[in-house]
Amino acid sequence: MLIFMRMNNDTCLIEIPALLNNRVSKILSFRAENLIIEKPLSLMPPDFIPAETITGFRYGVSWINGFTFTIGRQYFIEVQNDQQKVIHIKLPSYYGIRKKLYGQIWSDIIYQLWHSYFINQYNYYYELYNINQTFELCGIQFHFYGISWHVQNILLWDEVAISSYRTYFMIYNSKNKMQYKSRNFARDWNAVVLQALLKRIVDERKVLQ
Secondary structure (H helix, E strand, O other): OOOOOEEEOOEEEEEOOOOOOOOEEEEEEOOEEEEEEEEOOOOOOOOOEEHHHEEEEEEEEEEEOOOOEEEEEEEEEEEEEEEOEEEEEEEEEOOOHHHHHHHHHHHHHHHHHHHHHHHHHHHHHHHHHHHOOOOOOOOOOEOOOEEEEEOOOOEEHHHHEEEEOOOOEEEEEEOOOEEOOOOOOOEEEOOHHHHHHHHHHHHHHHHOO
8 A cells, every 4th residue: 555545534545746746736535425636736626526426437558759759658547427527537657757656556546446436336237137137338238148239249148258458358259259349448438347247247157057
């Protein structure tokens, strides 16, 4: 756990230092009832997101390019509410400054978002699966007999396989690898929720076979 993360009663605070000094540029407060993002170095008001309105998140790393070569990277996280408003959290590192530290803080924020808000969404969809309820998550339709993303692409549960990579994962037919669908953590809302749900279901069904 970083020195920039503090627990205070039921609140987890993550402080993000500025790029070139140790002043705090952002404070993220994770509470059961809301997420607050403050910017002490800015005149802008804090972003206040009630927990019940948080519907999606995605994350990734992009390159910062100069005129002739890459000069840094930007760690980013985006949080969406039920009105489709997107809150951006960006941690740009230039010439390697704060690269390791920002990468760790970025990972901590993703971890805290999952455990504060999105594990509930994951559990909700898992319960829908358990009662054989049809639903859609991240563009994938769940049915009693399997999953689909187009009418002609229906995978029975015993055919579903997953391959996971750093920035994305593949869903494919274990008997026909030409039948596949990818989901990207940076582009697709709640891809990580879908990945966790599918991995659990597939693992459970393997045990039952």
